Amino acid sequence: MRSLSDRIEKYLKVLIERSENEEVEIQRIELAETFQCAPSQITYVLSTRFTASEGFITESKRGGRGFIKIRKFPINENPGKTGISEAQAENILQDLRDKGFLTEREAYLLREILGREVLDPAGGESDYIRFKIINKVMKSIKETEGERNVL
Amino acid sequence: MRSLSDRIEKYLKVLIERSENEEVEIQRIELAETFQCAPSQITYVLSTRFTASEGFITESKRGGRGFIKIRKFPINENPGKTGISEAQAENILQDLRDKGFLTEREAYLLREILGREVLDPAGGESDYIRFKIINKVMKSIKETEGERNVL
DNA sequence: CTCCTTTGACTTTCTTTGACCTTTAGTTAA
DNA sequence: TTAACTAAAGGTCAAAGAAAGTCAAAGGAG
Numbered sequence: 538m539r540s541l542s543d544r545i546e547k548y549l550k551v552l553i554e555r556s557e558n559e560e561v562e563i564q565r566i567e568l569a570e571t572f573q574c575a576p577s578q579i580t581y582v583l584s585t586r587f588t589a590s591e592g593f594i595t596e597s598k599r600g601g602r603g604f605i606k607i608r609k610f611p612i613n614e615n616p617g618k619t620g621i622s623e624a625q626a627e628n629i630l631q632d633l634r635d636k637g638f639l640t641e642r643e644a645y646l647l648r649e650i651l652g653r654e655v656l657d658p659a660g661g662e663s664d665y666i667r668f669k670i671i672n673k674v675m676k677s678i679k680e681t682e683g684e685r686n687v688l
Numbered sequence: 689m690r691s692l693s694d695r696i697e698k699y700l701k702v703l704i705e706r707s708e709n710e711e712v713e714i715q716r717i718e719l720a721e722t723f724q725c726a727p728s729q730i731t732y733v734l735s736t737r738f739t740a741s742e743g744f745i746t747e748s749k750r751g752g753r754g755f756i757k758i759r760k761f762p763i764n765e766n767p768g769k770t771g772i773s774e775a776q777a778e779n780i781l782q783d784l785r786d787k788g789f790l791t792e793r794e795a796y797l798l799r800e801i802l803g804r805e806v807l808d809p810a811g812g813e814s815d816y817i818r819f820k821i822i823n824k825v826m827k828s829i830k831e832t833e834g835e836r837n838v839l
Numbered sequence: 840c841t842c843c844t845t846t847g848a849c850t851t852t853c854t855t856t857g858a859c860c861t862t863t864a865g866t867t868a869a
Numbered sequence: 870t871t872a873a874c875t876a877a878a879g880g881t882c883a884a885a886g887a888a889a890g891t892c893a894a895a896g897g898a899g
Contacts, residue, residue: 565889645828649828659814673801753863
């Protein structure tokens with residue numbers, strides 16, 4: 538029998554697949570109730586199966602009317618005009634760092650670049666540019682795989 | 689479903705958008721009645737979603753004929769001619785690489801980011817953004833000095 | 840045994856409300 | 870005329886409520 542985590546993962550992935558824009562928004566408590574489990578179980582599933590290095594971006598808000606949004610990251614340049622906020626970018630970088638795909642210094646460099654200050658002049662396009670930068674980074678990581686310790 | 693605060697925010701932003709001069713004047717009590725909430729809720733929305741760093745300035749008067757005025761400013765950072773072309777950027781990166789300030793992989797990453805493809809959506813501002821990115825990189829290098837070989 | 844799951848107590852963040860304070864315009868009385 | 874009162878705003882702040890996050894400990898499968 539597949540584990541609860543597996544079932545929740547499957548459930549969410551189906552939701553994403555069926556969505557228009559490769560994203561889904563849930564409420565942690567609600568989903569926990571659906572699966573009759575502790576809310577933190579949902580957090581666990583997200584942190585083990587919906588990581589940035591797997592191509593997912595999550596975003597959430599606490600408090601009243603809080604939510605968790607999961608988005609599948611189109612690594613292969615899909616100009617669907619997708620955008621990434623500064624906070625989301627930070628999460629992605631942290632994950633890539635944690636997983637060892639980026640060194641601390643690389644993550645630091647990118648964090649500076651992706652900040653509001655630098656990208657602001659792009660105005661409404663800044664989220665989009667942030668998306669494109671992250672996209673490039675992901676691709677680059679794939680292409681330079683194995684070189685991590687060489688440099 | 690989105691929260692009350694979110695709805696009030698949206699409502700006000702629509703009003704501003706539709707206005708001639710990017711500003712709107714309301715009465716706190718009136719708006720609170722419209723949304724069936726405590727007047728201080730309006731204050732809360734203003735202080736969390738119409739901040740200066742988001743480009744808004746609010747102004748108000750108490751007492752009889754009191755009001756709250758919200759103005760949106762185009763946070764127009766003046767690109768004072770500071771711009772860096774793609775080719776120039778490449779030279780700079782090469783130089784930083786040669787001098788050992790960047791690893792090969794870091795330089796590669798940055799080269800990808802600074803390319804035309806990524807920054808194009810910024811339109812006329814892309815040279816300026818490239819300039820700011822390079823600036824950040826320079827600063828970051830200074831701040832992480834000595835860490836180069838630690839990672 | 841070891842690693843992955845599951846749970847629950849505690850923490851942090853965001854929202855909503857209400858009681859009380861301050862400011863202003865208008866009105867009234869000396 | 871002007872000082873004092875009154876009513877009508879908006880401001881503040883703290884408490885209560887509503888979610889999500891964290892983390893360590895217990896439970897299970899291989």
